[in-house]
Amino acid sequence: MAQLKLSSLAKHFGTAVAVEHVDLEVQDGELVALLGPSGCGKTTTLRMVAGFVTPTAGQILIGGQDVTHAPPYARDTGMVFQSYALFPHMSVAQNVSFGLEMRRLGRAEREARVGEALKLVKLDHLAERLPRELSGGQQQRVALARALAVNPSVFLLDEPLSNLDAKLRSEVRLQIRALQQRLGLTTLIVTHDQEEALTMADRLVVMDRGKVLQVGTAEELYERPANAFVAGFVGRCNLISGFIDPDRMFRCDWGGAFKTPDSSTPGKAIFALRPERVALQPGAGQGIAGRITAITYLGSVSEYHVDVAGNGFLVSMPPPPNDSPLRRLRVDDPVSLSWDVAAVRILPFEPSSNQGDEP
Amino acid sequence: MMVAARRILFRGWVLLAYLAIFAPVVMIVTISFFQQEIVSFPPEGLTLRWYWNAWQRPEFARGFVSSLQIAALATVIGVPIGTAAALALVRSSLPGRGAFNSLLLGPLAVPGVVAGAALYMFYVRTENFLDQDIIATLGGLIAGHTLLTIPWTVRLVAASLQGLDRAAEEAAANLGARPFTVFRRVTLPMMRPGIVAASMFSFIQSFENLDLTMLLVGPGRSTLPVAMLSYLEFRIDPTLAAVATVQILLVGILMAVTDHFVKLSRVI
Numbered sequence: 001m002a003q004l005k006l007s008s009l010a011k012h013f014g015t016a017v018a019v020e021h022v023d024l025e026v027q028d029g030e031l032v033a034l035l036g037p038s039g040c041g042k043t044t045t046l047r048m049v050a051g052f053v054t055p056t057a058g059q060i061l062i063g064g065q066d067v068t069h070a071p072p073y074a075r076d077t078g079m080v081f082q083s084y085a086l087f088p089h090m091s092v093a094q095n096v097s098f099g100l101e102m103r104r105l106g107r108a109e110r111e112a113r114v115g116e117a118l119k120l121v122k123l124d125h126l127a128e129r130l131p132r133e134l135s136g137g138q139q140q141r142v143a144l145a146r147a148l149a150v151n152p153s154v155f156l157l158d159e160p161l162s163n164l165d166a167k168l169r170s171e172v173r174l175q176i177r178a179l180q181q182r183l184g185l186t187t188l189i190v191t192h193d194q195e196e197a198l199t200m201a202d203r204l205v206v207m208d209r210g211k212v213l214q215v216g217t218a219e220e221l222y223e224r225p226a227n228a229f230v231a232g233f234v235g236r237c238n239l240i241s242g243f244i245d246p247d248r249m250f251r252c253d254w255g256g257a258f259k260t261p262d263s264s265t266p267g268k269a270i271f272a273l274r275p276e277r278v279a280l281q282p283g284a285g286q287g288i289a290g291r292i293t294a295i296t297y298l299g300s301v302s303e304y305h306v307d308v309a310g311n312g313f314l315v316s317m318p319p320p321p322n323d324s325p326l327r328r329l330r331v332d333d334p335v336s337l338s339w340d341v342a343a344v345r346i347l348p349f350e351p352s353s354n355q356g357d358e359p
Numbered sequence: 360m361m362v363a364a365r366r367i368l369f370r371g372w373v374l375l376a377y378l379a380i381f382a383p384v385v386m387i388v389t390i391s392f393f394q395q396e397i398v399s400f401p402p403e404g405l406t407l408r409w410y411w412n413a414w415q416r417p418e419f420a421r422g423f424v425s426s427l428q429i430a431a432l433a434t435v436i437g438v439p440i441g442t443a444a445a446l447a448l449v450r451s452s453l454p455g456r457g458a459f460n461s462l463l464l465g466p467l468a469v470p471g472v473v474a475g476a477a478l479y480m481f482y483v484r485t486e487n488f489l490d491q492d493i494i495a496t497l498g499g500l501i502a503g504h505t506l507l508t509i510p511w512t513v514r515l516v517a518a519s520l521q522g523l524d525r526a527a528e529e530a531a532a533n534l535g536a537r538p539f540t541v542f543r544r545v546t547l548p549m550m551r552p553g554i555v556a557a558s559m560f561s562f563i564q565s566f567e568n569l570d571l572t573m574l575l576v577g578p579g580r581s582t583l584p585v586a587m588l589s590y591l592e593f594r595i596d597p598t599l600a601a602v603a604t605v606q607i608l609l610v611g612i613l614m615a616v617t618d619h620f621v622k623l624s625r626v627i
């Protein structure tokens with residue numbers, strides 16, 4: 001295992017910029033997730049690390065060694081592909097053995113390491129099967145074993161769970177995480193699924209349109225998003241654009257006014273508030289008056305969509321107890337919203353930006 | 360009611376289509392067992408006499424062996440060439456690939472007689488130039504038949520290449536395989552269904568070719584279809600049906616064997 005370092009990495013396809021100036025260090029044994037919507041450049045970045053895409057500018061260092069222009073076969077990376085990319089004409093054992101053959105290991109050692117790798121993913125009993133005779137989840141584990149058998153310096157995962165069904169996905173991501181921690185693998189994973197990134201990664205890199213927007217732990221990104229895109233992409237968020245007046249009141253574009261934390265400075269801004277930090281009372285009481293437009297029961301939480309002067313507000317909370325008046329709320333009922341000003345985040349104003357998952 | 364009626368009508372059409380396809384085959388096989396020399400219904404009796412007759416005529420035996428030889432060698436030469444061409448067409452960034460593609464598929468569009476006549480004239484010139492026989496030699500026939508195998512190979516192999524998962528090749532490179540090793544260990548085996556199908560088609564194309572071959576054979580060197588045509592010029596008895604039945608059987612076996620390795624419905 002080794003450290004992976006990307007500095008000022010960029011990729012242009014003609015005039016189109018796929019990746020712009022990515023700086024990132026993945027420490028020894030750390031799992032970093034590249035997170036972003038499709039087309040954000042995360043896969044291109046991963047493919048540059050693997051050597052399938054030649055960077056336009058910048059440097060890639062694996063264990064301190066510059067591999068920017070090394071061909072894929074000369075880089076010590078192990079990659080798991082989104083489609084698994086198993087060799088269809090080879091048995092499971094032959095698939096796993098391939099990388100070891102390329103490293104010119106003797107037969108005895110190859111067999112031992114294939115056995116070990118398959119045991120790691122609990123597939124040792126299926127060694128002689130062909131890939132097409134396995135389920136999707138099993139194929140995925142063969143792909144993992146094949147990449148791990150060569151004991152790579154850097155482990156690369158390209159949307160490894162996107163072809164699995166939801167139940168299996170949450171299981172496998174924990175298994176991959178456990179394996180990664182046990183083996184101390186320096187890992188870079190690409191995903192568009194924020195939940196996947198939050199559960200697996202030590203640190204997340206949020207990307208959009210070729211740029212890195214923020215790097216941090218799940219908590220940092222959730223509690224202190226750098227901008228509206230991150231706030232909307234990592235978890236859900238109420239985002240309102242407007243400006244802060246000299247009295248530190250946030251003036252929404254639609255006319256509402258909210259208090260902001262003392263640290264805020266006047267000027268154009270985006271007001272961000274997590275849905276679970278908003279309290280909801282039935283009836284027109286103190287607070288912001290609104291009207292329920294939809295209620296979604298999700299088991300562990302209930303989500304209330306509230307219309308405030310023509311603008312959507314999302315409120316989430318654990319389902320209220322049976323005797324609570326909240327239980328009797330119906331669509332079109334009046335409600336009032338309130339929140340602690342400390343929960344408010346003021347984010348930089350972005351004129352034409354895509355503000356992520358605005359409710 | 361309407362739906363049921365339509366379905367019956369549709370089934371009727373399908374049945375008719377199958378009949379149209381299989382009737383000649385069934386006819387030929389049946390006639391080959393008829394006793395009388397001039398075919399008429401009903402048969403006076405059934406016999407294997409025509410098979411014995413075909414077996415005893417040297418031109419059929421020799422033609423059969425020649426046809427096998429030529430088809431096998433043309434396939435062995437044409438399939439690698441066609442495969443290489445398909446690789447270049449699908450994988451390289453060669454300029455003018457579209458033009459090359461049309462050129463390679465050309466023999467499919469040109470009538471065999473025209474191609475045969477052109478080849479004949481080309482062979483005559485070359486013979487004069489090299490002072491060596493080409494027409495009616497095994498080499499000349501194989502060269503001509505190789506021409507028949509290339510377009511089919513290009514088509515079938517290119518189709519199988521287009522459907523190939525390139526991530527598997529990337530995975531091999533990622534595991535440390537150099538480009539040639541990737542090709543040998545991953546790309547080529549994954550192309551196998553296309554290559555097997557191409558070989559079978561090439562073999563059959565060559566084995567049963569008449570029009571192009573007709574112009575390139577000579578005394579002492581003929582193929583089975585040409586021998587059959589010559590026989591027909593003088594006689595019309597069920598011997599030909601017997602020979603044709605053997606031919607149909609051989610092609611059928613070839614298809615069945617290929618289908619065992621590669622599901623034909625997947626490549627064609």
